[in-house]
Amino acid sequence: MAAFGKRGLDARGTESATISLAPAKKTKGFCSSGKALEQNYKWVRSVTNADALAKCVFCKITFPIKGAEEKALKRHQMSERHQQSLQLQEQNSFIPECAQTHSPSRQSFKVTAAEVTSVYHGMKHNHSRMSLDCDSRLAQVMSSDLAIATKVRCGAKADNIMMNVLAPYSEELFLQDLGSSYFSISSDASNKGNKKMFPLVLQYFHRSDGIQQKLLDIYEDHNESAESVVTKIKDILLQKGLQLQQVSSYSADNASFTYWKHHSISKHLQTEMPHIIPVNNLCHVLHNCGKDANKTLAKYDVEMLVLKLHSEFSSSNEDVAHLKDVLAFLDQDWKEILHNVFTRWLTLLPTVSRLVECWPAIKSYFISQGPEECHPLIWKFVEDEEDGFSEHNISEAECYIHLHYILPIFHESLMKLESSTITAPELYAVMQGVRGELQNRLDDQYFGAKVASALRLLPQHVGQQVSQDFTAFYSRAISYLQSWFDFNSSPLKSMQVFSLQETVTWDKLCTATEALNLKDVDMDALYSDYLALRTALPILLNMTEASVADRWVNFFSNAEDCSTLYRVVQFVLSIPATNSYVEQVFSLMATSWTNQRDEMVLPLIKAELQVKLNFNLSCEQFHAFVKDNQKFLEVAKSSDKYPFKHKYV
Known part of the structure; x- marks a missing residue:
């Protein structure tokens, strides 16, 4: 009886079986020249019990070689599949040697042990998976020399390197880059325990790198008065060698002591620097606008409904299970009930949209509970006996749930304001x-199609009340916007010419420049630069996918001089569109300065954030950047980075 041999893969990578007419017995594999072939082709292995086959350890396939061993090996070596497998092996393998045997070598065990230990190390110290991957790549770059690897120690000296070497170097680099350019100041206040923290962020425009945002300082001050904040800002700027005349704008949140009062921060700064342009946080304006306008819809408070529903289903697994049964009966998938963020009113949009999706099931669930087991606010929305929304009939209460047809007006604009490129x-x-x-x-x-349909079917007095409420919503929202944003005389109105969204005329450019109140602008030189801009404008207008900053970078990279126009654009693009970068600083501070790291001091957290935010290099790029910087390495190597060295000098 014929016996089937070991199953393998043919030259095309498909599974095949070799048939042996005699009982299987162990053979040496290759013929007498096989050892020499293995030495010349380190990726090839013999196949036990099959003299006519060879195996590629990279491609993981067997192929015939009988009668023309070397020719067959060369043909496979030149194949596209082998070349791709070789390239993949070089990219992903920790072992530089391509010769691997069927049985794991001692070196492969060491590699596996290193991988397992790295994962354990990351778990012990709360490192992310991306951090572990970066560590492994960086180790190959930095520790290729065993003598270096055995001498690297970053224990107690790490904090001193961070505070006295890396952070000051990050400051030095961007201050050199800034030079005498215009820059804006962004700040805010946040509590860390019983401490009031103030970050100070600069934004400026660079001819070739575009808009740059850098963390200049973080300081602690228990005094949050306008006079104290202004004094501290001036002291820090002068300490860093910056001039007050370079400041183009001040940006913060919408607190009353920041804007609008006679003794606000912006008023104090404008007294010392009349040319600066105060910019309040327009994202907050939109959030607060929607929240304020919603007061007109108090009869059916959708925001409170969302909070009560979330509370109902987030605290009881049994209630969730019952709601899932109702959803299954209505042939709907389960989706978690969301709630909005209290300080960001427009987060109500995804919350209400989810509520509308699940409303038929939610309404059926609470109707089955009855008024005795249902919160009065929820029952107010569901007490109508009609089951869920229909195409032609919704209740008065359900008209207010369709608030989510109005919210996109704010939400789409908010997304534009929160864009990183605005x-x-x-x-x-x-x-x-x-x-x-x-x-x-x-x-x-117009209040949305669903509401319009309901208004035709509701009793006349009910429909009139709904219409009055939504009309009041629109009117109150418009009034709020006009009170918090100057649509008539804001400098931002004339600045639109710098967005390069339409043809730039000399009259518009001249008007915008005069509105900026800049001194020493040579209008004749500016007109010459305008002519160069007008020539390049067709190309810039066609860059529809590029941001405004990228368009100006493109223009100045190709313009011969245009120094006067560059100075004006530099002022305009240094003005921050939002205060989001400062909020990012607070977010990073919260993740770095945790309760588990409560012994950290402010200088250390400031240094960590400066290094994290001011350097835009990957770890490998940073190593390449500093490894040949002799001056920097001398400072890092010197004992001057240890502050205690200077105590007794």
Whole structure:
């Protein structure tokens, strides 16, 4: 009886079986020249019990070689599949040697032990998986020399390197890059325990690198008065060698002591620097606008409904299970009930949208519970006996749930404001767009298709009340916007010419420059630069996918001089569109300065954040950047980085 031999893969990678007509017995594999072939082709292995086959350890396939061993090996070596497998092996393997045997070598065990230990190390010290992957790649770059690897120690000296070498170096680099350019100041206040922390962020525009945002300082001050903040800002700027005349703008949140009061921070700064442009946080303006307008819809408070529903289903697995049964009966998938963020009112949009999706099931669930087991606010929305929304009939309460047809007006503009590429020249158009959309809906009395359908079917007095509430919503929102954003005389209005969204005329450019109140602008030189801009404008206008900053970088990279126009654009693009970068600083501070790291001091957390935010290099790029920087390495190697060395000098 024929016996089937070991199953393998043919030259095309498909599974095949070799048939032996005699009982299987162990053979040496290759013929007498096989050992020499293995030495010349380190990726080839013999196949036990099959003299006519060879195996490639990279491609993981067997192929015939009988009668033309070397020719067959060369043909496979030149194949596309082998070349791809070889390239993949070189990229992913920790072992530089391509010769691996069927049985694991001692070196492969060491590699595996190193991998397992790295994962354990990351778990012990709360490192992310991306951090572990970066460690492994960086180790190959930095520790290729065994003598270096055995001498590297970063224990007690790590904090001193961070505070006295890396952080000051990050400051030095961006201050050199900044030079005499215009820059804006962004700040805010946040509590860390019983401490009041103030970060100070600069933004400026660079001819070739575009908009740059850097963390200049973080300081602690228990005094949050406008006078104290202004004094501290001036002291820090002068300490860093920066001039007050370079400041283009001040940005913070919408606290009353920041703007609008006679003794606010912005008023104090404008007294010392009349040319600066205060920019409040327009994201907060939109959030607060929606929240304020929602007061007109108090009869059916959708925001409170969302909070009560989330509380109901987040605290009881039994209630969730019952709701899932109702959803299954209605042939709907389970989706978690969301809630909004209290300080960001427009996060209500995804929450209400989810509520509308699940409303038929939610309504059926609470109707089955009855008024005795249901919170009065929830029962107010579901007491109508009709089961869920229908195409032609929704209740009065359900009209207010359709608030989510109005929220996108704010939400779409908010997404534009929160974009990482938005610039000051684009702000006016965004705010004008919100106001225009609200005004159009108010004029047309349009409240969404579902509400319009319901108004025709509801009793007349009920429909009139709903219409009055939504009309009041639009009117109050428009009034709020106009009180917190100057649509008539804001400098942002004339700045629109710098957005490069439409043809730039000399009159618009001249008007915008005069509105900026800049001194020493040579208008004749500016006109010459304008002519160069007008020539390049068709190309810039066609860069529809590029940001405003990238368009200006493109222009100045190809313009011969245009120094006067560059100075004006530098001022405009240094103005921050939002205060999001400062909020990012607070977020990073919260993740770095945890309760588990409560012994950290402010200078150390400041240094960590400066290094993290001011350097835009990967770890490997940073190593390449500093390894040949002799001056920097001398400072890092010197004992001057240890502050205690200077105590007794």
